[in-house]
Structure formats: structure tokens, C-alpha cells
Amino acid sequence: MQLVLERRAERSTKIAILSPLLAIALTLVTMSILFAILGKNPAMALYVYFIEPLTDSFTLMEIAVKATPLVMIAIGLSLCYLANVWNIGAEGQFIMGAVCGSYLAVVTNGTDPGPWVLPAMLLMGALGGALWAMIPALCKVRYGANEILTSLMLVYVADLIMDYLVRGPWRDPQGMNFPTTASFDPVATVPTLFETGRIHWGALVALIVVALAAVMLGRTIKGFEIRVVGAAPRAAAFAGFNSKRLVLFTFAVSGALAGLAGIIEVAGPVGVLQPGISPGYGFTAIIVAFLGRLNPVGILIAGLFLALTFIGGEGAQISMKIPLDLTKVFQGILLFYVLACDSLILYRIRLIASPKKAIHGTA
Amino acid sequence: MLNPASASSPSARAPLLQAIAMTKRYGSFAANDSIDLDLYAGEIHALLGENGAGKSTLVKTMYGLIQPSAGELRWMGEKLELTGPSDARAKGIAMVFQHFSLFDNLTVAENVALGLDGVESFAAMSARLAQVSRDYGLPLDPNREVWRLSVGERQRIEIVRALMQNPKLLILDEPTAVLTPQEADQLFTVLFRLKSEGRALLYISHKLDEVKRLCDTATILRGGKKISTCDPRKETAASLARMMVGAEIGEVKATSARATTVPRLLINDLSLEPDDPHGVHLKGISIEVQGGEILGIAGVAGNGQDELFSALSGERLAPHEDNVIIDGHAAGHLSVTDRRKLGAAFVPEERLGHGTAPRMKLSENALLTGHAASHMVHRGFVDKPKTLETVDKTTKTFDVRKAKRDPEAVSLSGGNLQKFIVGR
Numbered sequence: 001m002q003l004v005l006e007r008r009a010e011r012s013t014k015i016a017i018l019s020p021l022l023a024i025a026l027t028l029v030t031m032s033i034l035f036a037i038l039g040k041n042p043a044m045a046l047y048v049y050f051i052e053p054l055t056d057s058f059t060l061m062e063i064a065v066k067a068t069p070l071v072m073i074a075i076g077l078s079l080c081y082l083a084n085v086w087n088i089g090a091e092g093q094f095i096m097g098a099v100c101g102s103y104l105a106v107v108t109n110g111t112d113p114g115p116w117v118l119p120a121m122l123l124m125g126a127l128g129g130a131l132w133a134m135i136p137a138l139c140k141v142r143y144g145a146n147e148i149l150t151s152l153m154l155v156y157v158a159d160l161i162m163d164y165l166v167r168g169p170w171r172d173p174q175g176m177n178f179p180t181t182a183s184f185d186p187v188a189t190v191p192t193l194f195e196t197g198r199i200h201w202g203a204l205v206a207l208i209v210v211a212l213a214a215v216m217l218g219r220t221i222k223g224f225e226i227r228v229v230g231a232a233p234r235a236a237a238f239a240g241f242n243s244k245r246l247v248l249f250t251f252a253v254s255g256a257l258a259g260l261a262g263i264i265e266v267a268g269p270v271g272v273l274q275p276g277i278s279p280g281y282g283f284t285a286i287i288v289a290f291l292g293r294l295n296p297v298g299i300l301i302a303g304l305f306l307a308l309t310f311i312g313g314e315g316a317q318i319s320m321k322i323p324l325d326l327t328k329v330f331q332g333i334l335l336f337y338v339l340a341c342d343s344l345i346l347y348r349i350r351l352i353a354s355p356k357k358a359i360h361g362t363a
Numbered sequence: 364m365l366n367p368a369s370a371s372s373p374s375a376r377a378p379l380l381q382a383i384a385m386t387k388r389y390g391s392f393a394a395n396d397s398i399d400l401d402l403y404a405g406e407i408h409a410l411l412g413e414n415g416a417g418k419s420t421l422v423k424t425m426y427g428l429i430q431p432s433a434g435e436l437r438w439m440g441e442k443l444e445l446t447g448p449s450d451a452r453a454k455g456i457a458m459v460f461q462h463f464s465l466f467d468n469l470t471v472a473e474n475v476a477l478g479l480d481g482v483e484s485f486a487a488m489s490a491r492l493a494q495v496s497r498d499y500g501l502p503l504d505p506n507r508e509v510w511r512l513s514v515g516e517r518q519r520i521e522i523v524r525a526l527m528q529n530p531k532l533l534i535l536d537e538p539t540a541v542l543t544p545q546e547a548d549q550l551f552t553v554l555f556r557l558k559s560e561g562r563a564l565l566y567i568s569h570k571l572d573e574v575k576r577l578c579d580t581a582t583i584l585r586g587g588k589k590i591s592t593c594d595p596r597k598e599t600a601a602s603l604a605r606m607m608v609g610a611e612i613g614e615v616k617a618t619s620a621r622a623t624t625v626p627r628l629l630i631n632d633l634s635l636e637p638d639d640p641h642g643v644h645l646k647g648i649s650i651e652v653q654g655g656e657i658l659g660i661a662g663v664a665g666n667g668q669d670e671l672f673s674a675l676s677g678e679r680l681a682p683h684e685d686n687v688i689i690d691g692h693a694a695g696h697l698s699v700t701d702r703r704k705l706g707a708a709f710v711p712e713e714r715l716g717h718g719t720a721p722r723m724k725l726s727e728n729a730l731l732t733g734h735a736a737s738h739m740v741h742r743g744f745v746d747k748p749k750t751l752e753t754v755d756k757t758t759k760t761f762d763v764r765k766a767k768r769d770p771e772a773v774s775l776s777g778g779n780l781q782k783f784i785v786g787r
């Protein structure tokens with residue numbers, strides 16, 4: 001008896017829709033086993049993780065706060081992935097966006113420069129993220145360097161640059177030697193939407209980004225170009241689309257969105273530039289992009305779901321003493337299952353009696 | 364049935380494979396509509412029909428690649444259920460596809476190994492490969508990489524791979540479409556030999572004189588239905604064609620065109636290094652094509668046709684601007700899009716993946732080549748109704764048969780997709 005993967009004659013549309021749900025179900029089962037091994041009641045833990053945060057208006061708002069950067073970054077990444085461009089370094093672009101935008105907040109601190117500061121910061125943030133993303137993009141286009149490696153490695157470079165700045169030149173003189181900038185002035189802060197809670201205008205920006213991406217992918221020639229280059233590169237060249245320019249374009253857009261998310265995060269909920277501004281948003285956004293099937297609306301839903309795991313994880317740590325790292329384990333397992341279930345769209349699993357070669361090309 | 368005279372006539376023997384009322388529906392469209400077909404050992408059976416008649420669909424169900432919506436297969440009298448191609452191979456059904464499924468960077472032997480079921484060692488398999496290819500006069504070097512081989516040789520791999528399964532039934536989908544006349548003759552010798560060994564062959568072709576020469580029985584499909592089963596040797600090419608189309612076939616007449624003053628296309632001393640290591644170096648090519656003229660480029664496949672096409676279409680740029688002159692304009696440095704604006708249009712060899720994006724709709728594939736020169740795009744926005752209009756117009760002028768208004772490119776039959784590509 002042997003398990004083989006056999007290519008399906010036709011793409012299964014049913015599984016294409018079911019795959020994310022199946023992945024979530026398998027993840028929950030695996031997590032329950034993990035909880036049980038840790039000696040916690042699985043039903044209780046799942047409740048704390050996934051239901052409790054939805055029962056309280058404060059945590060609901062926190063979910064929106066966490067989902068904001070996830071969705072913005074994931075939208076940018078989905079454009080890359082649709083075009084078969086593998087930007088893994090959104091975390092670095094997020095940090096560089098935060099750093100570049102914060103520059104203005106730091107130099108104008110305490111001078112009351114006027115209302116232009118915040119828009120200028122957002123612009124600088126987007127620009128910073130885009131420029132940081134251009135490094136792996138140019139290396140790929142000019143020298144054929146693998147963008148997965150270069151973009152990933154630049155995450156650590158960005159992290160160290162930020163670390164240097166907040167410990168050195170930008171450190172708050174009144175900050176008792178903590179590695180952080182001074183708190184941003186009100187003019188350099190993204191306003192909250194309501195009197196209470198931390199939900200801020202950035203959440204609306206994220207919704208606008210989702211809408212723009214949906215229009216671009218569905219209605220414009222640029223969106224068409226992205227989809228063709230990803231789906232059939234040779235046909236795209238035949239159409240006269242320049243794949244190198246598209247690498248630059250998708251990296252620039254996803255870098256700009258990650259950078260914008262970064263500066264909105266520090267100028268919004270965080271309020272200062274300091275290490276640890278991101279609990280790995282740039283990486284989690286990769287999961288969001290795939291769980292959302294690289295579709296803007298799907299990404300919005302997936303972003304809210306993963307934000308829920310962050311909040312639920314914090315709750316579980318407080319009330320059940322479950323380590324916070326388990327949230328990362330959860331996200332990793334989820335990505336694993338999403339990718340595994342996706343392969344069932346094109347292949348099916350069969351149990352056969354005699355050993356045979358696995359995947360056969362058909363015509 | 365004990366009478367030896369009647370034993371040799373197919374009707375008196377039991378069929379090897381029997382298809383009964385085979386039906387395959389895509390939505391409300393029936394690609395195969397209740398088709399009956401009997402295949403006998405020792406017989407070459409032709410499957411004829413227009414583009415989109417349902418030939419490929421029928422043979423793919425017999426190979427387990429497509430699940431039928433209704434109908435039943437019987438193998439030597441017993442009900443046959445195929446859940447996949449490996450089931451079919453286990454029974455002794457082998458298939459040679461219209462489009463090859465080979466990996467360019469692997470050797471002949473490695474490709475064959477990938478397509479076989481079984482636990483044989485690689486060395487034993489290689490030896491058997493050499494044996495089979497020698498036996499049937501289909502010479503192949505097991506250690507050569509596929510990219511070095513011509514199209515005819517690549518097909519030989521597929522055929523040898525099929526023969527190594529020692530099949531009782533061999534299905535060939537338009538095998539001669541890609542072959543030179545000499546290569547086709549070689550293939551026929553092999554097919555006759557297979558027949559004399561008592562195997563059944565199902566042979567799809569558009570070349571009626573071939574069918575008359577080769578086949579004992581012919582089944583004709585039209586619009587997914589079986590029209591008749593006949594003896595092709597007793598028919599004329601015209602009568603076969605009439606059954607396929609259901610109407611009299613007109614003669615093709617060339618209309619004489621106005622002579623143009625400038626050549627439509629001029630290639631001046633074009634030399635081009637290949638951009639991938641498997642490519643061919645173009646050296647000093649000069650060609651002139653006038654309006655109203657059809658110029659054919661002959662040569663064994665893999666001798667620069669692909670490279671020349673890329674240089675003409677602008678997928679690769681020429682070293683000098685005036686290496687390629689389209690309608691009097693130096694175009695050697697222009698992009699594909701700019702050449703289209705000069706009025707050039709291109710139809711590449713590969714229909715799926717090069718000429719079209721397989722998983723995209725026809726309207727999107729119309730946009731693929733039409734986005735620059737026509738009015739499908741306004742300020743970056745795609746005008747969807749316009750792209751659909753192009754599909755409808757092409758469908759009408761070129762008689763493209765399809766299941767719905769705007770299907771994915773892969774779902775079209777080979778010939779109909781070609782008509783669409785030419786039409787757009």
C-alpha cells in the first residue's frame with residue numbers, strides 16, 4: 001500500500017474554495033493536540049484564542065488595529081506573488097518605512113511645525129519602504145540575484161539600522177537611556193477614529209488599499225499584466241509586457257505599502273519609534289496573502305483572522321499561561337496547511353496497492 | 364464463429380474495447396454525445412472529425428484522463444472503470460498525445476522512466492528502452508537530453524515509452540501533425556508492424572489520404588455525435604470530408620492581391636546570438652516578403668525557426684534597427700507592442716502558454732495581443748465589453764466552436780484555439 005499524488009485531469013474549483021477552510025480546520029486540530037500536550041484544556045484554549053476576543057468591543061477594536069498593517073502589507077505582497085515575484089522581506093520594508101517617516105517626527109519634535117507633518121511622514125514612509133524594496137528588485141533584474149534571499153536578508157539590515165538610530169542619534173534625551181525616540185507630537189500622530197480605543201484612521205487607509213487593489217487587478221491593464229506574467233510568462237512576453245519592469249513595479253508597490261503600514265503603525269498605535277514595533281507583521285502578512293488566496297477581499301478576511309490569533313494569543317497568555325510563542329507556531333502551522341491543501345487543487349491523493357511512480361505529466 | 368472465413372472479419376470477433384453511449388458534458392454543452400465505438404485487436408481504427416468534433420475528449424476518457432458524464436467502457440467484454448491514466452496503463456492502454464509531455468533538461472531515458480509505472484531499476488529500464496527502440500526501428504540515444512532533439516525525435520520518445528508498456532491498445536492523437544513526410548512514413552511502418560502483432564490502434568488525423576492508406580475502419584464524429592463508421596478504403600477523400608463537415612467542401616482559391624511598392628517585411632543580414640544555452644545562433648539571414656505573398660520557411664524543427672520568430676515578433680531585439688523592416692519602418696529595436704502598431708501580427712507555434720495564457724478566458728487572451736493597437740484599453744482601464752466583442756467577431760468570422768461565450772483557452776480544442784489565435 002502506498003500513497004501517491006496524482007495529477008487531476010481538471011482543476012478542482014470546489015477544493016480551490018474549500019482549501020483555506022480545510023487548512024484552518026486542520027490547524028485547529030493540530031493546535032488542540034498541542035494544547036493537550038502542554039496540559040491545557042484544548043476546548044478552553046480554543047475558546048480563549050478564537051471566541052473570547054470577539055465578545056468584547058475593546059478587543060474587537062484591537063483586532064482591527066492589528067489587522068490594519070497585516071492587510072496593507074499582504075495586499076502589496078499578493079501583487080508580487082501573483083506575478084511570480086517573491087518578496088519575502090516586507091518586514092524590512094515595514095521597518096524602513098517606519099524609520100524614514102519617523103525622521104520628520106524626530107527632527108520637528110517640539111517645534112510645532114504645522115499640519116503638513118503627518119502627510120509628509122506618510123509619504124516618506126511609503127517612499128522609504130519602496131526604496132528598500134528596490135534593492136532586491138534591482139539585484140534581480142540586473143544580476144539575476146534570487147530575490148527571496150536578498151529581500152529576506154535585508155530585513156535584518158533594516159532592523160539593525162533602526163536599532164542603531166534609536167540607541168544612538170535619535171534617542172530621547174529624557175528617555176532615561178531607553179532605546180526609543182521621544183513621543184511623537186500630536187501633529188505627527190495618526191488620529192484615532194473614536195474617543196476610546198486605539199482604532200485609527202489607518203484602518204480606513206487599509207480599506208481603501210483593498211478597494212484600489214480590487215479595481216486594479218480586476219479592471220486595469222496593469223492588473224491584467226500582473227496576472228499574465230504570473231500565469232504564463234511566455235505569453236506575457238508575446239503580449240509585449242516587460243517582465244523586468246514588472247518586477248520593479250511590484251516590488252515598489254509592495255515596498256511602499258509595507259512602508260506606509262510601518263509609519264502608520266509608529267505614528268498611530270505605538271507613538272514612538274522603538275525596537276519591537278512589529279510582532280512580525282511582515283512575515284505574518286505572507287500567511288495572510290496566501291490564506292486570502294491572493295485576492296483583495298480574501299486578504300481582508302484573512303487579515304482579520306490572523307489579527308484574531310495575535311489578540312487571542314495575548315489573552316491565552318494572561319488567562320491560561322500559554323506561551324505567546326504558540327501564536328507563532330499556530331501561524332506557521334496554518335501556512336503549512338494552506339500550501340499543502342492548495343496542492344490538492346491540482347493533485348489528488350490516492351492509495352494504491354503496488355508501488356508506482358508519483359506525479360505523471362499528462363498532456 | 365467457428366468458421367475461419369468469418370473469424371477474420373471484425374464483426375464476428377469480440378471487440379477489445381467497446382465504448383457504449385459515451386457522453387461528456389461541460390455544463391449544457393455536450394463535447395461527446397452518446398458515442399458508440401468498437402475497437403478490435405489487429406486493426407487500425409481512424410477517428411475523424413472537424414476541429415472541436417470531440418475526438419480528443421473521447422480518447423482522453425478512454426485513457427482515464429477525463430471522467431465521462433454518462434456511458435460505459437467494456438474491456439474484453441468486462442465493464443471498465445478508469446479513475447486515472449495509471450488504471451488505463453495497467454489494463455494495457457497507452458496513449459501518445461498531440462502535445463508532448465517531456466522535460467527538456469532531462470535525458471531520453473529519464474523522461475521515459477518518469478512516465479512508466481513499475482519497480483524496474485533504471486539500468487534495466489534503459490536497456491529495455493534501447494531494445495524496444497532497436498526492435499521497432501525507432502532509433503533513440505537514451506543518454507541525450509531532450510532539448511537537443513527534433514520534434515520528430517521527441518515524438519519517437521513518446522511512442523517508445525508507450526510501446527515499452529507493451530500495450531494492447533495504442534491511441535495516437537494527431538501524431539503526424541508535427542512530422543516531416545519522411546518521418547511520417549517511418550511512423551506508418553511502425554504502425555503496420557504493431558497491427559500485425561495483433562494490437563489495436565486508434566488513430567486521430569486530419570490527413571484523409573493518410574487515413575485511407577493506413578486504416579481499416581474509420582469513425583466520423585461531428586459536433587460531438589457519431590455520424591458513421593465506414594471502411595475508409597472504400598470512400599474517397601471528398602466523401603469522407605463531406606461526412607466530417609456535413610456539407611460540400613469548396614475549393615480554396617487565392618485572390619490576387621495588389622502589388623505593394625514597399626515590401627511588407629524585409630530582413631537584412633540578421634544575426635543573433637541565442638539568449639539561452641539551448642538556442643540556435645542565427646547567422647546572416649535576409650528575407651523579403653511582398654504584399655499578397657505567403658513565404659514559407661522550411662527546415663527541420665529546432666534549426667532556428669523559434670529564434671527567427673522571436674526576432675521577428677520583437678520578443679528579442681535585433682542588433683541593428685534596420686535588421687528588421689516592417690512596411691518600410693525600421694523595427695529591429697521596436698518592442699512587440701510597437702511592431703503590432705505597425706500592423707504586424709504574430710501566430711506562435713505553441714498555442715498554449717505562448718500564443719495564449721491557458722487558464723485565462725478568451726476575452727483576456729484577446730486583450731493579450733490587442734491591448735496596444737486596438738481600443739480595448741482606455742486610460743489604463745480595460746473595456747470588457749470591447750474584449751468580448753473581439754471574441755464574438757473572431758468566433759463568427761473564423762467559425763470557432765466553443766462550449767460557451769467566453770471559455771478558458773485550455774478548454775478549446777486544438778484546432779479551434781488555433782482559429783481563435785489567427786482570428787484575433
Ligand SMILES: Nc1ncnc2c1ncn2[C@@H]1O[C@H](COP(=O)(O)OP(=O)(O)OP(=O)(O)O)[C@@H](O)[C@H]1O
Nearest residue numbers: 389394414415416417418419420774775776777778
Ligand atoms: N474542459 C472543457 N470545458 C469546456 N469545454 C470543453 C472542455 N474541453 C473541451 N471542450 C469543448 O469540447 C469540444 C470538443 O473538444 P475536443 O478537444 O475533443 O475536439 P477535437 O475533436 O480534438 O478537435 P481538434 O481537431 O481541434 O483537436 C470543443 O468544442 C471544446 O471547446
Ligand SMILES: [Mg+2]
Nearest residue numbers: 418419776777
Ligand atoms: Mg484534439
